[in-house]
Amino acid sequence: MLASLFNKSRPINYVLISLLLIGFYFLYLTRDLSWTEHYFTVIQKTGLLLVLTGSLFLVRFITKRNGLSKDNSYAPFIFVVFLILFPTTLVNTNIILANFFLLLALRRLISMQSLITPKEKIFDASFWIFVASLFHFWCILFLILVFISIVFHVSRDYRNWIIPFIAFFAVLVLFVMAVLLLDHDLLAFVKERLQISFDFTYFENVFQNIALAFFSSVAVLFFSTQVLVLKSRPLNMQSSYKKIIFTFLFGVGIYVLSADKNNSFLMFTFFPLSVLGTNFLEGLDKGWLKESILGGLVLFSLIIFLGQL
Structure with missing residues (x-):
């Protein structure tokens, strides 16, 4: 039923997915209603x-605009299911904002395959990655993806290699101005974020542990199967799929390196896994198998979500 429903890219599907996101977002916020007592927290x-919601539609836009999937709405649906599986993501302001800016960067990097205005795309992507790193420092890892994209498409023009550094100084100037206006200690701000930790004993309850184990299994399934079929993709699309694979690996890297980690840090892997999961479902011939996998993913996520309320 779910696979059949989201097998087409129809406006009603995106309305349903958006309502699903809104419903579970406010349902999770009912755990603590103290935020309703102040106008600022409500805003x-x-x-x-x-x-x-903007992130959700960016997932849909990037996937459809760059031909990363067929004409369906699996990717945004899977993205929302992952948010339900890890509800702590819904209240992590820095991670939500950082992921949004990374999606803006990925929108530009993946579209570089068209070779239209590559310099502008390199600057935009670098700029958004540096902005994202202000909210979560290790998003800086995605700068490697900028240089990978340059290698894939426009490596012969030496000016393209300089553009990310121009974007860095642009963000640095804006950042320093903001710090001075807000009267913050610049070094303390940077030092607080430039931390590494390999401590994975952060689970607050057994459901978070189970959710991570389940997500890891799904990630291995989606990632491994799509890596194996990468060479069978059209030649003009292989660079785009390679970027999706690198995006997932950098997302995992952020999770591994981050200090004070929790499951919400996995949000940086949601988009690439949504794309890989969509491609996995599209490759299945039997409808009942699609329904079983998608239904099982939704059912398990619902159980984990309700267990954390």
Whole structure:
């Protein structure tokens, strides 16, 4: 039923997915209603919901515009299911904002295959990655993807290699101005974020542990199967799929390196896994198998979500 419903890219599908996101977002917020007592926190929560919804439509836009999937709405649906599986993501402001800016960067990097205005795309992608790193420092890893994209498409023009550094200085100037206006200690701000930790004993309850184990299994399934079929992709699309694979690996790298980690840090892998999962489902010939996998993913995520309320 679910696979059949989202097998087409229809407006009603995106309305349903958006309503699903909004419903579970506010349902999770009912755990603590203290945020309703102040106008500022109400505005903040509403703003985060708008950013999440924007992220959802960016997933849809990037996937459809760059031909990363067929004409269906699996990718945004799987993206929302992952948010339900890890509900702590819904209240992590820095991670939500950082992921949103990374999606803006990925939108530009993946579209570089068209070779239209590559310099502007390199600058935009670098700029958004540096902005994302202000909210979560290890997003800086995605700068490697900028240089990988340059290698794939426009490596012969030496000016393209300089552009990311121009974007860095642009963000640095804006950042320093903001720090001075807000009267913060610049070094303390940077030092606080430039930390590494390999401590994975952060689980607050057994459901978070189970969710990570389940997500890891799904990730291995989606990632390994799509890596194996990469060579069978059209030649003009292989660079785009390679970027998706690198995006997943860098997302895992952020999770591994981050200090004070929790499951919400896995959000950086949601988009690439949504694309890889969509391609996996599209490659299945039997309808009942698609329904079983998608239904099982949804059912398990619902159980984990309700267990954490």
